[in-house]
Amino acid sequence: MEIKDVVYSRNVVEFVTVAKEFCAFLEGCEKHTAKSFVGACNKVLPLLYYKATLLPETEPVYDENNEQFVTESDYSSVENKVEYLLGQHNQYVEVNDPRVDELTGLYTASIAEYMADIYQDLKNFVLRYQVGNTYVMNDALWECTNNFKDFWGIRLANLIRAFHILAHQNIDLDNIKHPDESEGSERDTSDWFVTRRQQDMDHNELM
Numbered sequence: 001m002e003i004k005d006v007v008y009s010r011n012v013v014e015f016v017t018v019a020k021e022f023c024a025f026l027e028g029c030e031k032h033t034a035k036s037f038v039g040a041c042n043k044v045l046p047l048l049y050y051k052a053t054l055l056p057e058t059e060p061v062y063d064e065n066n067e068q069f070v071t072e073s074d075y076s077s078v079e080n081k082v083e084y085l086l087g088q089h090n091q092y093v094e095v096n097d098p099r100v101d102e103l104t105g106l107y108t109a110s111i112a113e114y115m116a117d118i119y120q121d122l123k124n125f126v127l128r129y130q131v132g133n134t135y136v137m138n139d140a141l142w143e144c145t146n147n148f149k150d151f152w153g154i155r156l157a158n159l160i161r162a163f164h165i166l167a168h169q170n171i172d173l174d175n176i177k178h179p180d181e182s183e184g185s186e187r188d189t190s191d192w193f194v195t196r197r198q199q200d201m202d203h204n205e206l207m
Contacts, residue, residue: 003061007129007137011054016129018044018051019122026078026119029085035173037085041163049156052148060142061135069127070120078119083112087176092162111162114155121147 006012022044029037083090094107121144128140147153166173 001056003058003138004134006056006058007134007141009056011051011056012141015051015055016126018048020126022048023119023123023126026082026115029078030081032085033173034085034087034089034176037082038163038166038173041159042167045156045160045163049153049160052145052153052156055141055145055148057145058138058142060139062139066124066128066136066139066143068124070123074123075116075120079110079112079116081112082115083110084178085176086111086166087178089166089171089173089176092165094158109158109162111159114159117155118152118159121152 025040025044032040090111091108092111094109125140125144129137131137148156165171
């Protein structure tokens with residue numbers, strides 16, 4: 001199959017569309033409430049994962065690395081917006097991760113950081129794809145597919161789990177404690193997402 005046929009194939013074009021919408025969604029996520037943001041993520045994240053699994057295999061044309069469009073400021077902007085939106089529910093307990101603490105068996109991850117990681121790869125991919133050069137588009141596709149397998153795919157899968165819990169396990173998303181509003185005061189963490197997951201795990205171990 002010729003490179004042009006690969007980069008303009010139906011599965012690639014549909015993935016580009018979903019990736020572009022995902023990036024735009026994160027860039028404007030400050031317009032959402034925590035509840036509407038969680039609801040939207042429960043729909044778009046599984047779709048994004050599914051579309052990524054349909055991407056065709058290809059090989060790079062150029063030896064040099066692809067151009068990076070996303071700046072540190074862009075990354076931080078997305079991370080800060082998501083962190084502010086979710087407040088105390090941004091941190092969650094990760095599972096099946098090699099970084100788990102040897103004593104507790106737990107690793108606490110940041111939803112905002114994972115979202116920004118995925119955003120960075122997808123935004124770079126979309127902007128390279130829009131260049132219109134089939135060789136550049138091909139290499140962007142190759143890099144995106146490999147990064148999905150090795151890096152952001154597992155983050156996306158973990159986020160699907162995290163947002164499922166936020167949406168369906170009676171988490172109070174109407175009472176968000178923003179980080180900048182909690183400085184200098186003692187925090188009550190009894191209703192925090194990560195605290196509740198820790199309590200559930202401790203309870204199950206005692207059963």
